[in-house]
Amino acid sequence: DGGITQSPKYLFRKEGQNVTLSCEQNLNHDAMYWYRQDPGQGLRLIYYSQIVNDFQKGDIAEGYSVSREKKESFPLTVTSAQKNPTAFYLCASSSTGGRLETQYFGPGTRLLVL
């Protein structure tokens, strides 16, 4: 079964703690993306990567970090510098990363701050 998996489904973060969200795809897609969705707002782009070992900041990268060591994996770390991390985090991938490409989403991770 081809697709995008995200784990965990729910994640709780304590104050001052860094947490890492997993995203894996077996679609052989070159491009991967991380979005954040808050109630009443559209998806906002955090980081994206169009090729292994390369990634770019999106619109709201502050307080987040990523790595792209393997084509299949694009983990997102929410650092303690992100002051309002409670949100629904969605990972997506597309074949080549071009603007005409459809993006496919994983099931998401809900992050809650304790």
Added chain:
Amino acid sequence: RKEVEQDPGPFNVPEGATVAFNCTYSNSASQSFFWYRQDCRKEPKLLMSVYSSGNEDGRFTAQLNRASQYISLLIRDSKLSDSATYLCVVSSYNTDKLIFGTGTRLQVFP
């Protein structure tokens, strides 16, 4: 002005009704347009791409009006299972990023 604007709704319609949503975008250089569907607490899923000539997929019809900078989605013979939030998505004019609208919520009732 937001780059992509949608009426948040909700649109409450009976089964069998026809309903239409519009979405406006701010930049005339946008090249790609999509409608995604998002169920409550789930990920967005592609419903259909929107082509310049308009396109249809079963009960769903998408139209693009470049002159007025809007796209539309028409749903005929609404089903209870059509209840969801419909996201309008437009490509950024100068990067490979997609811009997501906040969504229009549809509730179909028996």
